[in-house]
Amino acid sequence: MANFPVINLEKLNGEERAATMEIINDACENWGFFEIVNHGISPEFMDTVEKLTKEHYKKCMEQKFKELVASKALETEINDMDWESTFQLRHLPISNMAEIPDLDDEYRKVMKEFASKLETLAEELLDLLCENLGLEKGYLKKAFYGSKGPNFGTKVSNYPPCPKPDLIKGLRAHTDAGGLILLFQDDRVSGLQLLKDGQWVDVPPMRHSIVINIGDQLEVITNGKYKSVMHRVIAQTDGNRMSLASFYNPGSDAVIYPAPALLGKDAQVYPKFIFDDYMKLYAGLKFQAKEPRFEAMKALEESVKLGPIATA
Template sequence: MVVPVIDFSKLDGGAGERAEVMAQIDNGCEEWGFFQLVNHGVPKELLDRVKKVCSESYRRREEAFMASEPVRMLEGLVEAERRGEAVAPVDDMDWEDIFYLHDGNQWPSSPPDFKETMREYRAELRKLAERVMEVMDENLGLEKGHMKRAFTSDGRHAPFFGTKVSHYPPCPRPDLITGLRAHTDAGGVILLFQDDRVGGLQVLKDGLWTDVQPLADAIVVNTGDQVEVLSNGRYRSAWHRVLPMRDGNRRSVASFYNPAFEATISPAMAVDGGAYPEYVFGDYMDVYNKQKFDAKEPRFDAVRAPKSALL
């Protein structure tokens, strides 16, 4: 099995090409929860600059990572193993160096062109996310802009658009720790600019873990829990994980187009006795932050209950 690769430029082609792209995205959302976009409109020159500044930023952080808790934990396990002790893989920690970018936090000041490059990149990715959401609206039979309006309470609140910059350094014992534990994403539409040389990202499809193949200059799209709810389960958020690698330093830049924390989310095509409740996204995040790596269905059940039950 191969994660779908879609030429997004054909969306602006003739009727036949456009229909083909619409169907491919619908299939990617419904059958996989993951697909890759090529010819997506984000300039290659900008993507090259993103690679450069993110890699340089990690080099300034590498020494700190080597002194971090995951490294110390793994070194302790290896030492215990040398002493002949039985050791078990770490199941509550990730072999990952991360920092977050959004409009309200402090960004790294070095390298000097980091802020300018990432502001430009985030603006392009936000536009791309909104185009993808419009395709989802049309495929679901919704009015154009429905998903964006749901995420913003009809424009009363700004959506949350965050970017997670990750590196997965070479791991000497990938059998003892994960790169990133299996999870679904809490939010809406996620756009990932992943490493085009070092693999490791996998999506769960039909009970099997399938590689999301590295592809130069592609943007990987996956649907989060809120798209599952809005589509009343037609588009389901997909379980995914990152495996640690012995060789190579995997770069990953994931941008999340999520609802405003104040936005009320509910199925757009509600049916009596449906599986998904109506709730405020901020309440869902309170639950998700405690249960990220657990089954997602209990999260929906938790926000179905009165808010006092969440405390």
């Protein structure tokens, strides 16, 4: 198995730029995942985010999770639930940060700043993908824009120690519905795996790195050149794994379809649809293969007249 792609973004500024861009392209084509270091978010700031996230879990969520687990005796395999404790933050188009209970002021302030840094990073990465794909700079951001800008939010998760990891997944296998996912994960407790060439491969925990993965919408826009990949989290017997997954997604009314510049002689394989329609379908089919979702959108496309793509 080839080594999991780890990319030093600082190398984009020197003579290794071309080679680094090639590694990014290969990762998008053949892995659907890569890990970035020297990405511009300081290690000290990431340490603060991690410290406050872990403190919040201990203070506000750990006991609730223990009570939930006690009510679900782990005697037989459980296939309809995940071994995770989570809450969702929405940043764009409108933040819900003020409405989330139990967040103290410092944590709210830090997460708002973290979201802003990740938003900038996501847009820089999308432009790197545009460059590799031969699309004009800003194309992917525009394709995601809709009428109110992109949807951007963070799923804050903790995966506590599990006494019987053979009976339940930390998070069941799925592909991500959206655009580009930026993950700040625990560097001490592993668990994230992706499916490559029929085998489950560990995504290595690395201090101060951010894991990037491709969502279903980028697969559609690239007409399958870049693909979203099945991944899961394995529950562990020891250690509490922290995971902050930030999703830079199209706006709800954005019209998604393969970029005409990428079709060339190839036929358009993927459908044209409104992102919100895809999300409604995904909600019930998250833990199933993605191909039937694309087929369902294709069937819908024939019965729905879509307007022109909205641009910023």
